[in-house]
Amino acid sequence: MQSQNIDSIKTIFQSRLTTLEHLLKLAQSHFDGNESFLQKRIVADMLPLGTQIAFTCNQPRNFALWCDGKPMDNLDPEVTSLALAYEHIANTQGLLSGIKVKDEKLSEVTRLDEKDLYIEMSGSVYVNDFxxxxxxxxxxxxxxxxxxxxxxxxxxxxxxxxxxxxxxx
Incomplete structure (x- = not known):
């Protein structure tokens, strides 16, 4: 198994974001430009497609921010237009392209805060398990x-x- 490094993580995120963009283009063609498909969901208690796009982008976005020593900053989950969906993907790709950190970052301890709970873990665990x-x-x-x-x-x-x-x- 190839050793994991910052560049390999970037490559995974970048290539799969390209896949997300490809899937959206196929959907856009299928629905003849009607953007209502962004509100579709699998079941009533799951979030719609537009939110899934934002949440997909949040992971590599927060990876790039973490690499840059900045706090997590999730996107607004209300994605109701293809223009916004494509913008989120492009902006996330841009953040990934700007990563200039050494692989040692993966050894650093990071902390995720959630209300009155938190998790401390290495950067590798943060990437691979979260x-x-x-x-x-x-x-x-x-x-x-x-x-x-x-x-x-x-x-x-x-x-x-x-x-x-x-x-x-």
Whole structure:
């Protein structure tokens, strides 16, 4: 297994954000530009697609902010337009591109505060056990909402990052 470093984490986030953008473009085409699909959800008590987009972006966004020594700053979860969805993705990509921190950052202890509770963990644990699982949860939920809504997408659309490695037998 390849050793994890800041650049490999950036690459994962960047490539999967490109996937999210790809999925949105397919949905935009499927719904002929009607943006109401951003309000679709799997079940009534789950958050809508627009919120899933914001939450997907929050993970790499907060990774970039953490790398820069800044506090977490989540996006407004009310994403009701494709312009805003694409803007969130582009801004998050920009934050990731600006990361200039050494891999030692992954050894630093970080603290997550939630009301009257907190968690202290290493940067590696923060990335692997908090950010990455949350990132994939919201990305997969966005994918699932679009599939449920009838957008013709499949595993190839979700795993676009592997396309350069595909070879003909």
């Amino acid at each position: 950010l990455i699982p949350n990132f994939y949860f919201h990305l997969v939920t966005a994918y699932d909402i679009l599939r449920m809504a009838g957008v013709s997408i499949g595993k190839r659309d979700y795993m676009m990052h592997l396309v350069p490695f595909i070879k003909k037998a």
